[in-house]
Amino acid sequence: MRSDVLNSSSNSYGQVPSYLKTTAKTADFTAASGHVYVVTKLDGCAVTLPVPKVGDVIKVIFDGATSNSHTITSDASTTLFEGWASMSDTADQTAAAMENFVADETNDRIITLNRTTTGLSGKVTLVGVANNRWYVEAELQSNGDAATPFS
DSSP: OOHHHHTSSGGGTTSOOTTOEEEEESSOEEOOTTEEEEEOOTTOOEEEOOOOOTTOEEEEEEOOOSSSOEEEEOSSTTOEEEEEEEEEESSOOSGGGEEEEEOOSSSOOEEEEOSSTTOSEEEEEEEEEETTEEEEEEEEEESSSOOOOBO
8 A cells, every 4th residue: 555545544543533523512413523522411412403414413412411311302393303222221231221112213312311221321323324314323321220211
C-alpha cells in the first residue's frame, strides 16, 4: 500500500471522530447531527430528533434521572427506529438480568428510560439510514425486570 494512504489515518485510530462535538445538556433540547450530548438533567430530559439524513450521527449519554423519564422522540410519526437496545439490570448482574430488545420497525419512534425497567441511564447512538429512519444502538442500565425501551 502507498505510504501516503497507509499513514493518512494512523494517528487517529481509536479517537473520537472530529465531526462529533460534545455538549452537556441540563434542559430539554432538539438534537443535531454530529453531536455527543451528555445529559445531566435529573428530572428527566426530552430529546427531539431532527429529520434524519443518511449518514447523520447523534449520540446521547444519559445520567440517571431521579424523577420523570428521559425520552428520545423522532421528528414525526412516520420517522421510525430500527436497531437494538441491550439492557443490564443494575440490581442483579446475573445472565438472566441481561436482556436485549429490537425495535419493531412498524411504529417505534420513542425511546423511554423510565428510571426502572426500560432504563435508568446509558448510551444511545443514532445513525440516519433514510429520510424517515434512525438506526439505534442503545446500551442501557435498568433496575428490575427489563422491558423494551421502544414504543
